[in-house]
Every structure is written in C-alpha cells, then in structure tokens.
Amino acid sequence: MHRYRTHYSTEIKPEDDGKEVRVAGWVQDIRNLGSIAFLILRDRKGTLQVTLFKKEHPFFEKVVSLPRESVVSVVGKCKANEKVRNGYEIIPEEIEILSTSEKPLPLGVVDKVGVEFDTRLDNRFIDLRKPEVQAIFKIRDVVIDTAREFLREEGFIEVHTPKIVASCSEGGTNLFEIKYFDKRAFLSQSPQLYKQMLMATGLDRVFEIAWYFRAEEHNTRRHLNESTAIDVEMAFISSEEDVMHVLELLVQNIWKR
Template identity: 40%
Template sequence: MAEDKENAEVPSKKALKKAQKHAEKAAKKAEYKAQKEGDTDQVDSETQDVSEGLYGTLPMNQSSQKIAFEYTFIGDLSKTKANSVVKITGRLHTSRAKGKQCFFVMRMREHSVQCVLAVGDKVSKQMVKFCGNITRESIINVEGKVVATSQKIESCSVQDVEIQVHKVFVESAAEPRLPLQIEDAMRPDTEDAEGLQIRVSQDTRLDNRVLDLRTPINHAIFKVNAGVIKLFRESLEKRGFNEIVCPKLISGASEGGANVFGLSYFERKAFLAQSPQLYKQMAIASDFGKVFTIGPVFRAENSNTHRHLTEFTGLDLEMAFHHHYHEVIQMEDDEDLSTPNEKLLGRLVKAKYDTDFYIMDKYPLAVRPFYTMPDAENPKWSNSYDMFMRGEEILSGAQRIHNPEFLTERAKAHGIAVDTIQSYIDAFRYGCPPHAGGGIGLERVSMLYLGLDNIRKTSLFPRDPKRLTP
C-alpha cells in the first residue's frame, strides 16, 4: 500500500505537459498585462510613437487662446531662405503614402507646394500613416524646413523648394467623398486625345459652387471682375463723378414691362429694381451733376441663354450735359474710361479681334424704356446708343426725359401705373438739366473679354430662371 501511495505522488507525463501549457499561457497573460500597463521593458521598441504630440486633429477653433504664430504664405515660399523652419496653412490637395514616406501637396488659392514626411528620429510610422489618411481638401497646418529641390516640381506653383515636414495638424477635416474632384474641375474644356477625358459638367460645378470656385482659373476670373469695377470707379472719380448707392426695393417697375420681380412689402406691393435708373436721374435733379453706382440689378426675364442672368452687377453712370447727348458718348469713348479700354481690356481685344468696341447710335423708340428721350427729327427713334464688344452688347444708354408731363405720357404709353413712380416724376417739376447715361453689365464684359462661352462662369453664385441656389 505504501508503495502504491508513493507512485501516485509522481506526476505523469500528461500532467507535466498540461502544467507546462498552463504556465506558458499565464506568462503570455502577464506579458499582455505589462504592455497594457505601459511596462516599456516588455514592449517592442518599434511600436512606440516617437511623434506623439507632433500630429493629430486639432479641437474646433473657438478663438479661446490669443497665441501669435508667424505663418508663411505658400506663394512666398520661393523667397524664403533655404533651411528656414516655417509654418504654413492650406488645403491638402493630393497625397501619396509609399512605405516610410508620404508625399503631399498643399494648396491655398492659386499657390501650391510639395511636402515630404519621412520616418526618422522624430517622425514615426504612425505619423506617416495618419498623414496618408487625411482627406483631400482638409485644412491643415504644417511646420517644416524649406529645402531647395534639385529639379523643378512641375505639378506645383512653387517649383524650386519643398517642405520637409516634422509637424502636421488637421484644422478642419473635409468629408471623404467630394461631389467633384478639384483636379478634374481644373482641367480645360478642350478635348485632349492623349489626356484624361474626365470633365465636370456646368450643372455639377454650379450645384457645388464652393468647391468649383477653389480652382485657380475661377480666382483669375473674379480678379478680372474686381479689376473692371476698380477701373470703372477710378476713371469716373477722376472725371468728377460721385458714387451713390441706390435702393433695390422700389414701388414701381423702373424699366416698365413684365420683367420685374414683385414681392410683398408689409401691406403694399414692391419690386426689385430692374436698374438704378430712377435714382440716378433724381440725383441729377438734385444737382449732383455726374453720378455712378455699382450694384445688383434684377431682371425677371425667362431667358435661359448663355448671356442672360436674372441678377447681375450693373455699372451705371449718369451725367448732365449742355447741348447734346453726344457729350456723354464722347466722354464714354475716352480711351482710358470706357470698358473695355486700353488699360484693362482694349489691348487684348484689339490684338485678337482687331477692334476694341463699336457704338450703334439711334434706336427705335419702341424697344427703349419709357424714360428715353425721342429724337426731335424722327420721333419714332430715340436719342440712344449701345456699345458692343465682340458683337454683343455691353452697354446701353440714352438721353433721358427731364420734362414731367412728357415723362408721365411715356409712362402711361408703356402701361406703367403712374402713382407707383409719382415721386420720381415729381423730381423733375422743380427744374432738371438735360442728362444722359448708360449701364454696363459686369459679368457680360468679363465673359467677352476672357472669351468664355457662358456668363454663369463670371457670376460668383449665378441666378437664372432655373437656379436660385446655392
């Protein structure tokens, strides 16, 4: 019996094997627990993130801290001293992660620069992976060193330097799926047999106008718009014109006809101004002498053509004259006043089409607004003139009626309720000099100057009979 008891206390081979497995399992659990608790002695050094705090997504900016950072504009990087450390902000245009590196392009307005992030002393694999997963069009902040490149970077506007990145933070993330790709929107409309045939339709562009407007070509278009406005204003101010701001809510149709937007104005009917015409003339009756105004004009025309909008920017002028309305035409024909003109438009137009513009004088009275003065020798025609560029009208003008009785008669002939414009007519009862003026459509001028095929391309957020958003 004693011998049997002694043999029973010796573990069998099966029991030993089971105990060994249990011990190994316990050891693995201990190692996992040590890793979880941050026991760095048992953690593989490659899993450590040496870039912690150098990348990530920033909390929403609520201006909670007044911290001044000196950011360098992307367009100025070529002028920055080599090996300088800079901070830049912009959009992630494209990115490509490859192995231990991530190449990405940052873009802000028409400027772009290549950035490189590579695994090193302070750059971890996790940081490279994070950068490679940032969605396109996100706003990011980058800190890095400006390094000269051995060859030009053709895909960027900054071609002689790149940024070696050591910090990158997402300021505002874009959604992963975009309605259109910016690089697709940047492609010209011309057919290219050897290139990509991906094109973005006009409706897609306009439906997603905020994205479309980010392309360099659109920035250039609206710089031209701004240039035309600036030139118009500066040229007229130089000639003694005074800028005025006219109401857009009016009590009657300023041009007559049915192409006017009506709306409820408390307990009355009101309209969106078809032009600032009535108030330009009232300013002349107030002895301003020469006036101009720049602002929105509304036309309820159901025209779905390439050259019509229901809302456009009017560049309007009015001036008193002494003897003949041609005094206004001659002033408008001055080489550094007219739009187009030698400074901004005329040189290119003349070189390309061998003409700047031409004026068509005298029009049938039936096609002119009610306030247009008829010609004394031929009452069926008006003292009017239109200016044309590349065969399309860019300015319409005429002598205005300054006699209240005759103005009332013409208004009735055009079916206008006189009571809705009575204050306008009364403005001429106290003496008003003869005067004339004209109006230019900004978007049409820019369209023709740039040779574009549609006026919607020169309107920031175009309005036409089918489009009221965005």
C-alpha cells in the same frame, strides 16, 4: 491665439530659405514613396510642396493617409529647392489637421474627368474650388476694382441706390413684385431714376456697381434675371460723345489690367 497662416503660397520665395512660415489650405495630392512623401497644398493663390520624411516626422502616417481636399495648417521651414516648381519646399515641424474630407469625393477639383452638371450643383462648394471656376471670381474682382479706380480718378463718386422700390423706374421691363409689410413693392430693375435725381443735387458725376432684377422669362443662358452692371451718370456734357469717351477709356483700362 495663433494664426493658421502667415503666408500664401505665392508670397514665399526661395530667398526665404531657412525662415519659419505657417501655411494653410487644402490637400490637393499626396505622393507617398515609402520613406518620403510629398504633400501638395493648395490655397487660393496657388500650390506649394510640403516634404515629409518617415524617420523624422512622427505624424507621417497620419498625414499621408489624409483624403484629398482635407484642410491642414503647416508650420515649417522654407527650404530652397530648384527641382520644385515654386523653387522652394516646406519642411514641416507641425501639421494641424483642421478638417478631414469624406472619401470618396463626389467630384474632383483638379481632375480632368467630367461629371454630371447636377452633381456639380449638388456639391457646389467643391465645384467652386476648381481653378477655372475660381478664375471667374478673380477676373470679376479685377474688373470691378479697375472700374472703381478709374472712375474715381475721373472725378466720379460711388453711390448706392435703393433696390426695393415703389414703382417702375424704367419702362419696357417687368418687375419682381415683393411684399413690403402691408404694401406692394418691387425689386429695382435700374438705378436710372436715382442717378438722374443726383444730377440735380450737384453731384454731377456718379457711378454704381448696380444689381438689376428683371422678371423676364427666357429660354437661353444669355439672359439673366439678376445681373450686375457698371452704371454711370454725368452732367454738364456737350453731347453723348463725352459719355462715350469716358466709357471707352474705362474699357481700355479694364482690358490693360
């Protein structure tokens, strides 16, 4: 069984000139100049150029007729080229079409033309391919990874507390009630009670990347019924300043990253 990819676009360097690589991704654009065509392939790390020649590649016509956002896997040789943005291009030996997109697309991925919000939601899987939307996920990943790394270096242990609870663990909030077989239960609105219990076990420094569920009606986009937070608990401290010190260092580390 062959692999569809050996490299992401950013993992190939001009120094790999002459090496065989296998790349895969979405067809972002195709520029057909007649005897030569340039396919811009996009993966989650960036884009690269695949250069096809009509006389040399029997699959030329089939490839250049592909709609944008089709999915392909390309086997070819890396060729250094200073004129290309990445400093290299791929001369294909084989192109496998994994999926052909519908035409026309309901919305573009890199186009600057705006579309209705409902159209974006109805075609969310395409909307999530937009670089500015994917940036949200990538930034979130870095924030969580940095937080975990820092807190572990500070001696914290990651825990996972229950999210289906029998009663409120923090006052002042409304709970989402669910049916738990023949009993009433609620979605947790805070891990606070469980963190405090853990302080009595000897696990004196714990943290959780915790989900919050709060049944609070609102009319602004700044309020979420479902959210995530970096939740920490410390024992053996002299004052709240000890906690603030750790949290300030945490924010500094995330910002630097």
